[in-house]
Amino acid sequence: xxxxxxxxxxxxxxxxxxxxxxxxxxxxxxxxxxxxxxxxxxxxxxxxxxxxxxxxxxxxxxxxxxxxxxxxxxxxxxxxxxxxxxxxxxxxxxxxxxxxxxxxxxxxxxxxxxxxxxxxxxxxxxxxxxxxxxxxxxxxxxxxxxxxxxxxxxxxxxxxxxxxxxxxxxxxxxxxxxxxxxxxxxxxxxxxxxxxxxxxxxxxxxxxxxxxxxxxxxxxxxxxxxxxxxxxxxxxxxxxxxxxxxxxxxxxxxxxxxxxxxxxxxxxxxxxxxxxxxxxxxxxxxxxxxxxxxxxxxxxxxxxxxxxxxxxxxxxxxxxxxxxxxxxxxxxxxxxxxxxxxxxxxxxxxxxxxxxxxxxxxxxxxxxxxxxxxxxxxxxxxxxxxxxxxxxxxxxxxxxxxxxxxxxxxxxxxxxxxxx
Amino acid sequence: xxxxxxxxxxxxxxxxxxxxxxxxxxxxxxxxxxxxxxxxxxxxxxxxxxxxxxxxxxxxxxxxxxxxxxxxxxxxxxxxxxxxxxxxxxxxxxxxxxxxxxxxxxxxxxxxxxxxxxxxxxxxxxxxxxxxxxxxxxxxxxxxxxxxxxxxxxxxxxxxxxxxxxxxxxxxxxxxxxxxxxxxxxxxxxxxxxxxxxxxxxxxxxxxxxxxxxxxxxxxxxxxxxxxxxxxxxxxxxxxxxxxxxxxxxxxxxxxxxxxxxxxxxxxxxxxxxxxxxxxxxxxxxxxxxxxxxxxxxxxxxxxxxxxxxxxxxxxxxxxxxxxxxxxxxxxxxxxxx
Numbered sequence: 001x002x003x004x005x006x007x008x009x010x011x012x013x014x015x016x017x018x019x020x021x022x023x024x025x026x027x028x029x030x031x032x033x034x035x036x037x038x039x040x041x042x043x044x045x046x047x048x049x050x051x052x053x054x055x056x057x058x059x060x061x062x063x064x065x066x067x068x069x070x071x072x073x074x075x076x077x078x079x080x081x082x083x084x085x086x087x088x089x090x091x092x093x094x095x096x097x098x099x100x101x102x103x104x105x106x107x108x109x110x111x112x113x114x115x116x117x118x119x120x121x122x123x124x125x126x127x128x129x130x131x132x133x134x135x136x137x138x139x140x141x142x143x144x145x146x147x148x149x150x151x152x153x154x155x156x157x158x159x160x161x162x163x164x165x166x167x168x169x170x171x172x173x174x175x176x177x178x179x180x181x182x183x184x185x186x187x188x189x190x191x192x193x194x195x196x197x198x199x200x201x202x203x204x205x206x207x208x209x210x211x212x213x214x215x216x217x218x219x220x221x222x223x224x225x226x227x228x229x230x231x232x233x234x235x236x237x238x239x240x241x242x243x244x245x246x247x248x249x250x251x252x253x254x255x256x257x258x259x260x261x262x263x264x265x266x267x268x269x270x271x272x273x274x275x276x277x278x279x280x281x282x283x284x285x286x287x288x289x290x291x292x293x294x295x296x297x298x299x300x301x302x303x304x305x306x307x308x309x310x311x312x313x314x315x316x317x318x319x320x321x322x323x324x325x326x327x328x329x330x331x332x333x334x335x336x337x338x339x340x341x342x343x344x345x346x347x348x349x350x351x352x353x354x355x356x357x358x359x360x361x362x363x364x365x366x367x368x369x370x371x372x373x374x375x376x377x378x379x380x381x382x383x384x385x386x387x388x389x390x391x392x393x394x395x396x397x398x399x400x401x402x403x404x405x406x407x408x409x410x411x412x413x414x415x416x417x418x419x420x
Numbered sequence: 421x422x423x424x425x426x427x428x429x430x431x432x433x434x435x436x437x438x439x440x441x442x443x444x445x446x447x448x449x450x451x452x453x454x455x456x457x458x459x460x461x462x463x464x465x466x467x468x469x470x471x472x473x474x475x476x477x478x479x480x481x482x483x484x485x486x487x488x489x490x491x492x493x494x495x496x497x498x499x500x501x502x503x504x505x506x507x508x509x510x511x512x513x514x515x516x517x518x519x520x521x522x523x524x525x526x527x528x529x530x531x532x533x534x535x536x537x538x539x540x541x542x543x544x545x546x547x548x549x550x551x552x553x554x555x556x557x558x559x560x561x562x563x564x565x566x567x568x569x570x571x572x573x574x575x576x577x578x579x580x581x582x583x584x585x586x587x588x589x590x591x592x593x594x595x596x597x598x599x600x601x602x603x604x605x606x607x608x609x610x611x612x613x614x615x616x617x618x619x620x621x622x623x624x625x626x627x628x629x630x631x632x633x634x635x636x637x638x639x640x641x642x643x644x645x646x647x648x649x650x651x652x653x654x655x656x657x658x659x660x661x662x663x664x665x666x667x668x669x670x671x672x673x674x675x676x677x678x679x680x681x682x683x684x685x686x687x688x689x690x691x692x693x694x695x696x697x698x699x700x701x702x703x704x705x706x707x708x709x710x711x712x713x714x715x716x717x718x719x720x721x722x723x724x725x726x727x728x729x730x731x732x733x734x735x736x737x738x739x740x741x742x743x744x745x746x747x748x749x750x751x752x753x754x755x756x757x758x
Contacts, residue, residue: 053442053651068576068579068580069575069576069579070578070579070582070589070591071591072590072591072592072593079583080576080579080580080583081583152602152603152606152608153606157606157607157608159553159607183606183607183608184565184590184592184608184609274563275562275563275564276561276563276564276565276610277563277564277565277590279563283590286608364595365595367570367592367593367594367595369593373570373593377504377570377571378570378571378575380504380571381503381504381507381570381571381572382527382571382575382576383531384507384511384527384528384531384532384533386508386511
């Protein structure tokens with residue numbers, strides 16, 4: 001290279017795209033980008049062409065057709081006359097239900113086990129180690145199948161609850177004759193209302209009126225409770241004496257609930273054997289229970305390790321200082337260590353939540369009708385729209401994961417160390 | 421390095437993309453092996469024995485096609501498919517022919533782009549229950565929990581039947597017959613529903629078949645037959661006429677035992693044409709003269725196959741019923757070899 005006067009770039013020549021370091025990386029990036037795009041375009045055109053050769057068109061119209069099959073577990077009204085779109089919706093809601101509950105339980109289990117693994121009690125900490133290692137090192141599908149096998153083989157069939165000729169049944173309900181575990185479902189008491197004024201229709205949504213009333217009452221109670229607390233705090237700040245408010249809080253929540261219960265005639269219905277199955281109560285499908293259990297325990301083991309790592313990342317000096325101030329073990333953990341540990345815990349926790357949500361598609365192994373089983377299973381099979389169903393399903397899981405990680409990122413930002 | 425991997429991927433992808441050719445007959449001949457999609461395990465229809473050798477009613481179709489096309493009934497690769505994966509396996513070219521208790525329906529023929537070449541078993545959907553349940557009719561199944569293979573036409577029939585009769589039921593979705601058997605035996609469902617032939621086959625594998633009954637109601641028509649991909653008519657003809665050759669052989673009394681003899685001595689022109697003694701019908705299919713002889717020699721004619729795999733002398737014990745020859749009052753009717 002010849003010497004150039006300082007501050008003056010050489011005139012641009014095409015060969016510099018390869019020879020000059022400043023441009024070379026850009027050239028390579030552009031080249032790779034073009035290749036990747038060409039590859040993607042080739043894949044798409046190849047797929048379209050092959051589909052066309054098989055005489056298949058790309059069309060989402062099938063979603064509006066009658067589905068024709070029944071779904072055993074549904075949160076929204078559904079029958080075999082509903083559309084495939086609604087079937088997919090039922091599946092999505094089932095996926096959301098098991099994922100949300102799974103994340104909740106996995107977090108509870110994970111935090112408890114993670115803290116207990118650091119316990120000074122030898123037996124407790126070793127037991128927790130065994131739990132973590134056993135669940136973390138065996139594939140999830142095996143856990144699902146094992147737990148399902150236990151539920152199917154070990155639990156009594158519903159008809160075992162029926163008294164035989166000599167008046168004794170080979171199985172009996174537990175918890176004061178209110179819960180009946182069977183090899184199909186666990187039948188639990190259900191809340192029923194006597195005077196249902198009918199559903200409240202809000203556009204495409206229809207909500208049960210009593211449920212809506214209870215939700216509104218609870219929300220109102222919570223708002224008033226906040227206001228009462230703020231006033232008590234203000235009084236304390238001004239006078240130094242905190243007024244007694246617990247009875248107000250209690251009344252705020254209890255009075256409307258009791259009143260509404262009387263109004264709607266709310267009561268508990270215990271399940272009873274009728275015909276082939278238990279009726280009256282709520283039948284929690286074994287597929288659901290097993291899947292929830294397996295997902296929670298499996299992910300819980302991972303979360304336990306994350307929690308342990310988070311706690312250990314907080315310097316010992318913190319807990320020693322807290323102890324020197326006279327705090328006991330539990331307040332030290334709750335007030336000093338965990339809040340700091342959360343900063344380390346949250347980011348990997350997001351991945352675990354995402355994993356759990358995606359792992360819920362293993363529901364197919366236990367016949368729980370999640371999105372994979374409805375849209376990606378029966379609908380796909382009965383309509384033969386593999387490409388459309390798969391793409392739609394991928395898009396839905398992607399959107400779901402992005403929402404979860406978005407929400408968790410917001411939470412992460414709120415607990416992050418505030419730098420001023 | 422990265423470029424090499426990348427180019428390799430492109431080459432591999434191009435190879436896969438190029439494989440979707442439409443001449444299945446030439447593909448099978450070039451490969452030397454017939455890829456046959458079969459059930460994951462249904463005694464009597466398609467099940468491997470302890471040594472991994474497949475046998476059964478549907479397997480016989482695979483063997484006959486392999487014998488006709490490749491000259492060797494053992495040159496079949498059996499690819500087990502579930503109710504969910506079978507049509508995708510066929511559409512993607514993973515299997516050449518699907519002989520897996522699949523029902524010929526309008527939608528599968530048109531929308532799924534399959535071609536059913538014929539019917540090798542006329543079936544109908546039924547229910548199996550334990551005897552001690554005290555149920556004698558499907559109409560008494562209101563409120564029952566029913567095991568059902570997901571992704572099958574039986575799933576839709578079941579929904580229709582219960583809706584039509586104003587009854588409710590709780591479906592338990594299962595993926596394969598083995599899983600259904602396990603759930604049913606454990607009592608996780610009151611009834612198991614699938615094609616009546618499948619129920620008989622499943623019951624035959626139980627330790628206590630006498631404690632289970634198949635209810636008299638048949639709630640649907642289930643014509644089961646081998647299927648090929650839509651659009652390859654030549655290959656469809658090969659499989660169709662191989663099936664007809666088996667059925668026609670029974671009608672004309674051609675068995676695996678008297679096959680060679682009849683090929684030489686038969687004076688029946690239809691038999692002569694079938695066995696390639698007079699006209700060369702194999703050529704029109706893209707095969708040789710002895711194709712039908714080999715197909716029949718593989719496991720015998722339709723009647724022999726039926727008797728050996730699912731007939732009344734076997735544990736499955738199915739009567740010929742609708743599947744008798746048309747001359748015997750059944751529906752088995754081979755189109756004329758002419």
